[in-house]
Amino acid sequence: MNPSPPAPPLVRDxxxxxxxxxxxxxxTFTIDDVPLTTCRIDPAGRYVVAAAENxxxxxxxxxxxxxxxxxxxxxxxxxxxFDFSPDGQWLYSGGYDDRIGIxxxxxxxxxxxxxxxxxxGWVRWVRTSPDGRLLASCGNDNLxxxxxxxxxxxVRVFKGHQRYxxxxxxxxxxxxxxxxxxMGVIKEWELSSGKVTRQWEAKFMWGFDxxxxxxxxxxxxxxxxxxxxxxxxxxxxxxxxxxxxxxxPMVLLMDWEKGEFRKKLRIDSxxxxxxxxxxxxxxxxxxxxxSGALWFWKPDEEKPFHTFKLTGGGRAIDLSPDGRQAAxxxxxxxxxxxxxxxxxx
Amino acid sequence: MQRDHGCHRIDHTLTRRGFxxxxxxxxxxxxxxxxxxxxxxxxxxxxLQVYLQGGVSQLESWDPKPGTLYxxxxxxxxxxxxxxxxxxxxxxxxxxxxxxxxxxxxxxxxNSHHDGRLFMEMGRRSGxxxxxxxxxxxYLMPENAPLPxxxxxxxxxxxDHTNAFLDARYGQLKLAGPKIPPNLIRPxxxxxxxxxRSRSLLKRLNQRFSGRGGQKTFTDSYNASFEMAEKLMxxxxxxxxxxxxxxxxxxxxxPFGRNCLLARTLLENGGTVVKVxxxxxxxxxxxxxxxxxxxxxxxxxxxxxxxDLQQSGMLESTLVxxxxxxxxxxxxxxxxxRDHWGTAWSIALGGQGIVPGAIVGxxxxxxxxxxxxxxxxxxxxxxxxxxxxIDSSSYxxxxxxxxxxxxxxRQPIQELLA
Numbered sequence: 001m002n003p004s005p006p007a008p009p010l011v012r013d014x015x016x017x018x019x020x021x022x023x024x025x026x027x028t029f030t031i032d033d034v035p036l037t038t039c040r041i042d043p044a045g046r047y048v049v050a051a052a053e054n055x056x057x058x059x060x061x062x063x064x065x066x067x068x069x070x071x072x073x074x075x076x077x078x079x080x081x082f083d084f085s086p087d088g089q090w091l092y093s094g095g096y097d098d099r100i101g102i103x104x105x106x107x108x109x110x111x112x113x114x115x116x117x118x119x120x121g122w123v124r125w126v127r128t129s130p131d132g133r134l135l136a137s138c139g140n141d142n143l144x145x146x147x148x149x150x151x152x153x154x155v156r157v158f159k160g161h162q163r164y165x166x167x168x169x170x171x172x173x174x175x176x177x178x179x180x181x182x183m184g185v186i187k188e189w190e191l192s193s194g195k196v197t198r199q200w201e202a203k204f205m206w207g208f209d210x211x212x213x214x215x216x217x218x219x220x221x222x223x224x225x226x227x228x229x230x231x232x233x234x235x236x237x238x239x240x241x242x243x244x245x246x247x248x249p250m251v252l253l254m255d256w257e258k259g260e261f262r263k264k265l266r267i268d269s270x271x272x273x274x275x276x277x278x279x280x281x282x283x284x285x286x287x288x289x290x291s292g293a294l295w296f297w298k299p300d301e302e303k304p305f306h307t308f309k310l311t312g313g314g315r316a317i318d319l320s321p322d323g324r325q326a327a328x329x330x331x332x333x334x335x336x337x338x339x340x341x342x343x344x345x
Numbered sequence: 346m347q348r349d350h351g352c353h354r355i356d357h358t359l360t361r362r363g364f365x366x367x368x369x370x371x372x373x374x375x376x377x378x379x380x381x382x383x384x385x386x387x388x389x390x391x392x393l394q395v396y397l398q399g400g401v402s403q404l405e406s407w408d409p410k411p412g413t414l415y416x417x418x419x420x421x422x423x424x425x426x427x428x429x430x431x432x433x434x435x436x437x438x439x440x441x442x443x444x445x446x447x448x449x450x451x452x453x454x455x456n457s458h459h460d461g462r463l464f465m466e467m468g469r470r471s472g473x474x475x476x477x478x479x480x481x482x483x484y485l486m487p488e489n490a491p492l493p494x495x496x497x498x499x500x501x502x503x504x505d506h507t508n509a510f511l512d513a514r515y516g517q518l519k520l521a522g523p524k525i526p527p528n529l530i531r532p533x534x535x536x537x538x539x540x541x542r543s544r545s546l547l548k549r550l551n552q553r554f555s556g557r558g559g560q561k562t563f564t565d566s567y568n569a570s571f572e573m574a575e576k577l578m579x580x581x582x583x584x585x586x587x588x589x590x591x592x593x594x595x596x597x598x599x600p601f602g603r604n605c606l607l608a609r610t611l612l613e614n615g616g617t618v619v620k621v622x623x624x625x626x627x628x629x630x631x632x633x634x635x636x637x638x639x640x641x642x643x644x645x646x647x648x649x650x651x652x653d654l655q656q657s658g659m660l661e662s663t664l665v666x667x668x669x670x671x672x673x674x675x676x677x678x679x680x681x682x683r684d685h686w687g688t689a690w691s692i693a694l695g696g697q698g699i700v701p702g703a704i705v706g707x708x709x710x711x712x713x714x715x716x717x718x719x720x721x722x723x724x725x726x727x728x729x730x731x732x733x734x735i736d737s738s739s740y741x742x743x744x745x746x747x748x749x750x751x752x753x754x755r756q757p758i759q760e761l762l763a
Contacts (some may be wrong), residue, residue: 010663033414035679054675055412060641076411078418096418122418140637212399212625213600214635243399245630245680272680290679313679 018281018323018340021298023308027337029060029069037078037314039329042105044088044278045321049105050335051079057093059110061317062327062337069316073113074101081125081167085149086132094123094137102152104222116152118145125167125222130174134191138165144179144189147244158194160187166218172228172258178256180219180233182206186254197306203250207239216242222315223285226277230299231256231260234273234286235262249273249288253299265297275317278324279340287328292327294338310336364388364604390480390733391612391663394620395647397639398501399627401556401710402673402683405636407447408692410712412562415675418633425762426702434640437648443702444651444660445667445695446761449717450706453671453687453722458627461670461687466507467754468726468737475741476507477666477729478618479515484735486515491580492575493518493617496613498604499622510743514569517620518577523598523607525584530579531676536658544571584612595649601642605650612659626669630680664732665696675712689715692725698732700763724757 015310034053041062049072050058057072057079077097082106086093091110093101100116100123121140128135134155135147144165145156163182170177176197177189188198200262205330206217221234230253237250251265251273267273267288273295283305284297292310294317297303312332319326328336402417404410409421409432419428431439431447436447453464463469466476475483475684482494486502495507497517508516520526531540549566588596588606596602601623608619623643628635647667672690673683689708695701706718730737730751736753 035677054414055419076420078759095418212627215623216631216634242631243625243627243629243635243682245682308347 008109011200015018016284019256019286019342020277020306020308020340021340023294023296023306023338023340024343026339027066029066029337030337031058031238031335035312035331035333036315037330037336038082039078039083039321039335040082040316040318041325042061042084042088042091043321045085045087047105048327048335048337049082049091049317051082051331055079055080056089056336057096057103060104060331060335062325066297070109072101072103072110072112074103075099076116081124081127083126083128086130088158089147091192092128092135093128094118094126095230096122096201099134099141100126100147100333101135113299116147118147119143122163127167127169129170130172134170134232136168136169136177138168138179140164140181142181144168146191147330156191156194158189160189160196161185163215164218166220167222167233167345169224169231171190172224172226178222178231180235181220182215182218184217186233197237200254200259202233202261202301203311204237204264205233205235207242207247209239209242212243212313214242216247220272220274221276223276223278226280230278232255232275232276232278232284235274236259239267245272246270246289249286249295251276251284251286251295251297251342255282260305263299263302265295265304266302267293267295269293271313274313274315274335278319279319282322285317285319285326287314287317289315289331290328291330292333294326308338352423354458356680358709362541362555371395375451388443388662389487389615389617390485391659392478392485392614392618392666392729392733393608393612393650393663393696394478394618394666394668395643396622397618397643397667398622398624398668400458400671400673400685401626401640402628402632403449403686403690403708404651404673404675404683405434405633406640406756407431407693407707408449408712410710414711415713417677418482419636424745429702429704432640434636435644435749437644441651444655445665446695446699446701446703446705447691447693448725449691449708450720450759451672451690451692451722451725452606452719455687456671456685457687458670458685461685464722465670465725466505466722467509468755469720471685473506474516474748475511476505477514477726478517479508480730481510481618481664481733482515483741485733485760486617487615490576490617492576492611492617494619495620496611496616497620497622498522498599498607498622499620500600500604501622501624510748511741512565512569514572517575520607523528523588523603527576529574529581529584531578547571551630580614583607583614589629595645597642597646599646602646603664605646609653612654612663626673626704628673629678629682629684631682632673632677632683634681641720651695660696663696664698664729665694665730667693689713692731693727694761698734698763700761703761705758705760718758720758720762721755723752724758727751727755727757728761731762 039050065238075095081094091103091105119139146156152166168179184202233252239247249267253263255262290313294308295304296306312330316329410416425437479496486494495517576686673686674686709716727737738745
């Protein structure tokens, strides 16, 4: 029997300044009353935005302070997903009120330039194309839609998912998209034609609860590696009681070029993986709930090489442009800014 | 009280053994008190129960509070009744709320599935009393009813001793969906004549057993079991054949759609009480995603059944109940779930004897407490029977003893009664 070929190297030696095992909290922003649902750091690294179990969006300067918080009003339901224009001037928000909010991010008190009725049902995800000219969205009408960000015309509608698509992302080449639905169906779409070019079924990230006759699955976060070779999907596995939330977190790492499931990154606890990012230094960092942790994986190892305990469940994570910090939206109403370096002496 | 001997297993199966193990007694009309009998109109009245098992969220159904602390992500939508709003998850129902009413101030003072279910079904917080369906079957089922009095279409089995001290013939008979119940066909090895002779022999043996001091309830159980089986065997046709494509398109091809089609068939063919259970509301995690799915399935299907009852003229003589064992917590937990909550929640009623388009009771702004017209399972129980024309302050007469039909400490919700 021939030995398996060695996996391609992904991890390079970390620069001395970045060390996940030195992760520590450098700043905490809070809101008053309800848990946070998601967060993002803008591409310029100036602002961090978060949404919550209310109708508001919160913006802080990444460097703080808490008192610099601005509340953005416009949605009539919870916001689940954010993205930005590449220059960081515009914030796009996908809401459970079926609408996409388009916000001038850097205005002193941003009000929506437009609230775009985008789907018949929740907008579950928004993602900007690499050149910023398009925005992809998916929603509870089982559709993917492509919008022209210059005038917000609807450019294309992609049909094919039979159940709710939970997330959609552009491939870094800008010519393809990937989407992931409730049942664990992953589709690759050709942007120009709207055709499905490849499809997989990650059934291990879905479960049918026989007792309650209900499906549980879907991506809670999805991200391509910067070189486009890999796709990471955060979610769940081993559903034994969907209605009690009895399942385990999992991050699927796909070799996108080969079209193979490369690794199932597992956590030995109950809960959900809500966030995943490829760090520019080659490791992956994810967030989970309800126990509240950041997990750090090397791409070729199924178990995390480091776990950082959070004060509350982590529902989303995003990295600062320089990779030194991350924002984590937590259930305990905190937006934590953590840093992957040693504390100053 | 020992009058429900052997009636347990019928809750689970429809096997011959199950029938044999079920209790019953003869003389349906004979056990109704004269006072109660006189209250019943000649026109048959029926009950349709749609049980949302596990505890549907009142905030995602009948009592939405969008934009409040615990309101969740869903919006409220207007209904066909001016000023009445319900969750956006019920768009079809919203267009038919002029046929229904909402009770928004229910406080059961329990968060237990078991206790909540019993309180909602028995009208008593404790003790062993017959369910709404069994009581309704006792007083509404005609003597020559072509079907068992209390039929429950469900895909799961819970052990419910629904008839309590009433005769077993008023106990629920569970049907596992629209497929033909097992063992309804006489074995080929037994001729029709042999079956009649066998049945006759059994009756004589039972009479002899009772006449010699044997416990009558045992033989009553067997007799009732055979009666139920015979009724179903005579109406096997109700379970045969596929619903029309048009009906399946309207009701949905999922199990709940097919179960509601069977409910319609049963009501149209002499069913007295038909209960359909829709499972999957015990949403301790992902409450919002699951309510999207579950109420998305419930909404149109229920409305098609409601439409058909209305168009056939049956709605005015059919009490319609949409209920659960409790609601769900206003507070959203760390799994996006809502937990058990019997403190401030809602149900919907319509049809026979119910004022349509009403809202009775209210909860506070956060939905954490009843703020107006608090009621519990006892009040609701009285209300169902007053709507059906039965004086629930009257008594079951049981072999010389009397048991109040409803809790004497509770009264009907008069505002809901037509």
